[in-house]
Amino acid sequence: MMRRASTRGALLGLGVLGLLAGLPAAAVAAPTVTIKAAAVPIPINPANPNSATYPGTGDILGAGFAVEVEAMIHGTEYGTGPTAGPSPITQVKVISPPGVKLSTTGFATCALVLLKEKGPGGCPKKSFASPQGEARGFVSFGPERVHETVTVQAFFAPGGGLIFGVYGNTPASIELFPQGNATVVGGREVFTTEVPLIESVPGALYGSAEYFKVKVGAAYKKRGKLHSYITAPKKCPKGGFPLKAEIKFYSGEVVPTEYKVPCPRHKK
Numbered sequence: 001m002m003r004r005a006s007t008r009g010a011l012l013g014l015g016v017l018g019l020l021a022g023l024p025a026a027a028v029a030a031p032t033v034t035i036k037a038a039a040v041p042i043p044i045n046p047a048n049p050n051s052a053t054y055p056g057t058g059d060i061l062g063a064g065f066a067v068e069v070e071a072m073i074h075g076t077e078y079g080t081g082p083t084a085g086p087s088p089i090t091q092v093k094v095i096s097p098p099g100v101k102l103s104t105t106g107f108a109t110c111a112l113v114l115l116k117e118k119g120p121g122g123c124p125k126k127s128f129a130s131p132q133g134e135a136r137g138f139v140s141f142g143p144e145r146v147h148e149t150v151t152v153q154a155f156f157a158p159g160g161g162l163i164f165g166v167y168g169n170t171p172a173s174i175e176l177f178p179q180g181n182a183t184v185v186g187g188r189e190v191f192t193t194e195v196p197l198i199e200s201v202p203g204a205l206y207g208s209a210e211y212f213k214v215k216v217g218a219a220y221k222k223r224g225k226l227h228s229y230i231t232a233p234k235k236c237p238k239g240g241f242p243l244k245a246e247i248k249f250y251s252g253e254v255v256p257t258e259y260k261v262p263c264p265r266h267k268k
Contacts, residue, residue, distance in 0.1 A: 064228025066217025
């Protein structure tokens, strides 16, 4: 699906890339991604940027956690001369390590129509799947790159999966709502997100992502028990957790990636 944005802010199929794509690319012709990733404690109220966190969550075997990812995207295969940059991402597929569990059971949901009409403030607090993150990207007009910074926030969607609200105010008003869904394949959670292309003006290059920092994870308490959206395995294999992904770019490449996440030092 193609979305059109204003000349000063057309940018951003960024939101989804932000939630779930922080992996290093391997193909020479494709963009590369440099990342920092960590399992961190879960905010009690993701709607509040200064929220306290649930005790006993984070980088702990068998415990609930939120995934925090910061990434820089580089490339020169899309466009020419001073406007050359990384190709737009059109799909992100992330395959979790064995034993990681995702569960939306018990969380409230926010319908897409409600999110579009009223924004995050119109969604139930229990439907927030992440605190507010940030993403940056650009579109090109002739020799000029026009940059935009947006916020990225995830919400639990009716029927399962997540809706990502992507919002930018300067230099343009941006609203984008990519969606992602998880399936279990071979005992591993596979989360797939389609990233829409962003068109600025007819004939111009589509927007590309350069940077994001997001934290995805939520929990709630019921009868004294904590229920988390993401739960870590109880055991970690030697060398760390294997995390895989396939990133599809507009320029045609599908880049498989894999790296090891260090084992937590503590158990639940």
